[in-house]
Amino acid sequence: MSQFQLEIRVKPRPGLLDPQGKAIHNALHSLGWDSIEDVRVGKVIYLELEADSREIAVDRVHAMCRKLLSNPVTEDFEVSVSEEVEAEPL
Amino acid sequence: MRAAVVTFPGSNCDYDLYKAIQQVGGEASFVWHRERGLESYDAVLLPGGFSYGDYLRAGAIARMSPIMEDVVEFANNGGAVLGICNGFQILCEAGLLPGALVRNASLSFQSKDVRLRVERTDTLFTTGYTLGQTLRVPIAHGEGNYEADQRTLEQLETEGRVVFRYVDQAGETTEDANPNGSWHNIAGITNATGNVLGMMPHPERSMEQLLGSVDGVALFTSLGSNLAMLTN
Numbered sequence: 293m294s295q296f297q298l299e300i301r302v303k304p305r306p307g308l309l310d311p312q313g314k315a316i317h318n319a320l321h322s323l324g325w326d327s328i329e330d331v332r333v334g335k336v337i338y339l340e341l342e343a344d345s346r347e348i349a350v351d352r353v354h355a356m357c358r359k360l361l362s363n364p365v366t367e368d369f370e371v372s373v374s375e376e377v378e379a380e381p382l
Numbered sequence: 383m384r385a386a387v388v389t390f391p392g393s394n395c396d397y398d399l400y401k402a403i404q405q406v407g408g409e410a411s412f413v414w415h416r417e418r419g420l421e422s423y424d425a426v427l428l429p430g431g432f433s434y435g436d437y438l439r440a441g442a443i444a445r446m447s448p449i450m451e452d453v454v455e456f457a458n459n460g461g462a463v464l465g466i467c468n469g470f471q472i473l474c475e476a477g478l479l480p481g482a483l484v485r486n487a488s489l490s491f492q493s494k495d496v497r498l499r500v501e502r503t504d505t506l507f508t509t510g511y512t513l514g515q516t517l518r519v520p521i522a523h524g525e526g527n528y529e530a531d532q533r534t535l536e537q538l539e540t541e542g543r544v545v546f547r548y549v550d551q552a553g554e555t556t557e558d559a560n561p562n563g564s565w566h567n568i569a570g571i572t573n574a575t576g577n578v579l580g581m582m583p584h585p586e587r588s589m590e591q592l593l594g595s596v597d598g599v600a601l602f603t604s605l606g607s608n609l610a611m612l613t614n
Contacts, residue, residue: 308529309563311489360446363439363475365482366529 293342296349297375302362303334337361338374346373383408383606386423388453390415390444395430395466395586402586403427406602415447424609425462426453428469430522430584440483440525441471450476462506462605463578467523470570470580479573479580480538481530483523487563491524495594496561498569498583499549501542505572506608507579508545510600516553517546517597519583521561526582528564528571535565546570546581 304310310332317331339356343349353371362369385403389396389412396412403410413420420426433444444450450472457463457478465473473479486492495518500511511517530538538544546569550559555567562582570581585598 308484309487309527311485311487311527311563315489360442361438363442363482365474365480365531366484 293379295342295377296373298339298353299372299374300337301370302367304332305368383609384423385410385425385427386413386420387427388413390433392433393429393431398586399427399429402589402602406606408606415449420452420456426456428465428472430467433468441475444472445475457578460577465580467582473580478578480534483525484527484529485525486527492561493522495520497549498546499553502545505576507601507605510604518595519588521583523582526562528568543572544568545572
């Protein structure tokens with residue numbers, strides 16, 4: 293068993309109006325950053341779990357994303373492992 | 383009509399719904415989200431509010447409540463299910479209605495009276511209205527912007543599953559009359575079999591002239607009389 297720290301990035305799907313991103317875009321523009329092409333706002337979820345392998349950990353988190361952590365109608369997700377700590381043998 | 387008003391931590395329109403059912407001669411009971419079993423009811427109502435503080439996404443956590451398994455089964459067996467505001471968001475998260483309700487295009491919470499046009503008068507909930515009738519009903523939401531993929535949106539229109547739309551004084555679906563950016567001014571939709579209705583506006587707050595409008599009454603009387611006909 294190893295301990296995994298994972299990072300889940302949930303983003304609004306391309307093509308979907310993201311009013312928060314648009315408001316931030318406008319605000320940045322009015323501050324003088326006028327070369328911005330697009331701003332979209334998503335969220336990051338940090339999760340820790342124990343699993344036998346990295347693949348199992350990622351698979352499990354993918355299942356969580358499909359079931360609860362993202363809404364497939366409006367959001368896409370990406371999962372990455374930020375840290376793996378192998379458990380000390382007993 | 384025996385109606386279950388399902389309450390979640392953070393529901394806040396549950397008493398309004400309870401009272402609306404009583405006002406039209408129905409019998410209402412509160413069913414806590416951890417309870418199980420809806421067999422003794424002939425309608426299930428999901429109230430507005432902010433279940434679980436809208437954490438993650440509006441309705442996303444409430445959808446995982448034990449009672450929701452029974453709500454899905456009740457709906458799939460043809461039972462009448464009505465979700466208002468947060469209840470609509472929960473029905474979408476649960477997959478009983480297609481699409482999702484995202485942040486209002488204005489980014490601000492909208493609390494005001496809106497005008498709705500009745501697009502369907504052959505559902506369990508709307509037989510008491512006339513086609514094209516306009517209603518004055520309040521809204522109060524930050525995430526009421528109805529979105530879905532293009533195929534779903536086209537399907538909703540071709541199958542005539544839009545039940546209410548936001549309109550202006552003249553009854554037209556203008557951009558100004560749209561309080562949240564919803565596609566095609568959608569305010570309420572039904573499922574393919576017509577027994578599940580989700581809507582963002584609050585008919586249960588339009589039950590007393592003293593409070594500004596009685597345009598919600600016909601929704602509850604429609605439901606009551608249609609259920610009475612079905613059970614007799």
